[in-house]
Amino acid sequence: MNRSALTRRALLMRSLALGCSAAASPLLTPVTLAAAPWDHRLVVIILRGAMDGLDVVQPYGDPDFAASRPKLKFGEAAGAADLDGFFSLHPALSSLAGLWQKGELGFAHAVSTPYRDKRSHFDGQDLLEAGTGFDLGAAHVRDGWLNRMLQAVPGVSAETAFAIGRDELLVLGGPAPVSSWSPDARLSLSPQAQKLVEMVAQNDPLFRDAVGEAIHIAESLETGANMQAMAEPGDAEAMREQMMEATRGKTHLKVADFAVSRLLGETRIAAFSINGWDTHNNQANTLKPPLTQLAETILALKQGLGPVWSQTTVLAMTEFGRTARENGTGGTDHGTGGAMVMAGGAVRGGKVWADWPGLSEAELYQGRDLRPTTDVRAYAASAMRGLFGLDRSVLETAVFPGLDMGGIGQIIL
């Protein structure tokens, strides 16, 4: 059980909690309001459930593709727009065609983390977010790669990085201070009640930090357009209103809007999840909703960020790809190589980055999956190098220990 997902997750999350403590609680330390260390913005979206890269960025020019997908339509037959004469784009992303034309949308293909063979979503996601610990029997990883990046640069405050939404985000967990919030959360307390809340939480560090940060974030929201009418304790009607509001609107757009509001302020890194990619069944239908969410999220970020979009990079990464061949129920099963989506005004887009291995039987990984030819972490490293000026040695030893960036292209303009 030394590689139990349970244990690894527990450790990672514990360090996330510790990480929140330093600068987040106004009781402990005054929150640093120093300017963020850079102007560039990085948004990391974790696509949970294993996105089928072959259906999203379809290698219609590969002579073996048609035979592996006899029922799943692709290319012209599916209404998928050609990207570069070899790949076509899933029609659920067609709203992003304008970004592709402008060079603000790109992809890396035939990529994966070094995770192999067990094809477990949960280990795959933990390792994608940890960015290290792939060797069997490796020491437990205590933080996520975005957090290790924050540890490697000076001038970081709790505002610099935000984990958004209700899902755990191990990618940001670790000793560097980060913030975390969900757009549906509200906190309205009288000054006296607030003091008492802080008091009852003070003896338990986990609660003290979470409460301190909640109060701090709620205060920062009240100064802006998110100002909530102060609800009286015992006022069930106010709860009703808040909950009615929580049911309105699309969750992924509320997350994107919240990310925008922070990225226009002190925040430089935002991370959140989009779920629902586990398309074992009837993929022609089941892949559309998460892809539509991804497209709408990217467009909401672009629209909301306005001029800041030109300094923004969005990386959407998944735990692994899916089988090259469609399965017996119109879907695909867990695979290995897949695709990463990159968007933003700072990205060298209009290009599919791929050392394409081919889809012939002999080229498939274990005779079933797209063979990964590039470590997806190398693209994330390339982005951080271009955005934040990190040295290759820092990226290869501290952020992604053991990674060889090799001849990876420069994905940032």
Added chain:
Amino acid sequence: MTFDPKLAEIRFGTGLSPVRAAPASTDGMLRRLQGPDAMAARHPIPRFETLIPALTEFFEQSRLLRQKRGSEEAKAAQKRIRALRKAGRENQQLYLNATLRRAAGTEDGLRERLTRFWADHFTVKGKQGILIFSAATYVEEAIRPHLTGSFAALLKSAVTHPMMLAYLDQVNSAGPTSAKVKKQGGGLNENLAREVMELHTLGVGADYSQADVRQLAELFTGLSYDPRKGFLFRPFFAEPGAESVLGQEYGGGQPALADVHAVLDDLARHPATARHIATKLATHFVADTPEPALVDHIAAAFHDSGGDLMATYGALLDHPAAWDPRLGKARQPFDFVAATLRALDVPGKQIEALGPKDTGLYLALPMQVMGQSWEAPVGPDGWPEAEADWITPQGMAGRIQWAMMVPGLLRPELPDPRAFVDTALGGTASDTLRFAASAAETRAVGIGLVLISPEFQRR
């Protein structure tokens, strides 16, 4: 570190109650668990099989809608489908309401906790139609009646249940050389087979391979479900010939459900399964990182008894680590809401009177803001265990808002916070909390402070 009735209620039950008697011993806990299910009788939730008429109608109206698109008949079908969905959505809230009433009113808290534990271990989510709202009926039918038998019986019941078959895409999976594939096409789907080994039995760290997943998937072919009939074994879909899983041969004769049961029986008894289940039980009930000795003790009992669940629970309860007075776990939002209703002694009738809409607004949606969308965890691995997954800034904001605003609605005459400190915490409140509860400006704030205190949030 020995048995303590209050700790039994907090750690292995649904929380302290001012009126319900706590168990007097671990034997008492186990005896109650094996006795009649009083809460299920008092707060009924229908079993999945009772949905068949509604599922049948949904199926037939959907077909009508497809085949006669644009006609008056199709319009009527559309209306009927909407009504069935609405009823399903309301039922989901009513089942949550009943589940909370059980937890609030029980004297057999271990049963409620084990029901939730196994429902989470065997997570299902409905993906379409009325199934989306029906996970509770699966728990009532496939999980709750099997809490005290063998793990093998529970495993077979959960894995072959229509909700599980639909959730993990087993329904249309057909053997590559089955009669179905030869005549109509289609083929294999690996999803259920992989999760049975990774999540339900052996655990991801165990020694199994992609080939084992594939073979188990072939052995599972034939497991299916029809909305008009419920569970079905379809030999037409089954892969002919024997399959080899973990080096053991299964099947080979006429395709039969018995072969699926045989492999599940063996997986249930596998030593890796014993460790996996022991680790999960210790992690869920005792500590996010349980003492290895506790896990060993439970695993040995599981293994030596051939997966007897009562023996397994007995081992969990008779180990000293189980009675460590330090509370190392955080209550999940459902457990927090349930423990609040229980501590405030909100009458079942009062909870029931909320009806579907207000159950949604005052209980289900706040739980979602606290981080737990009822019956909708992200994946088949269910809800996380680690305290830091729950005690986040956004999660605490959700807990605080709810604790300050809603109890007064559920129990209009709130108790005096200075007394409630002891009712809710059984005399373990810190001086700080006692002071805060007495210093609150209003009863609502005082009660809220007790509820959001780490002492109450932990178990």
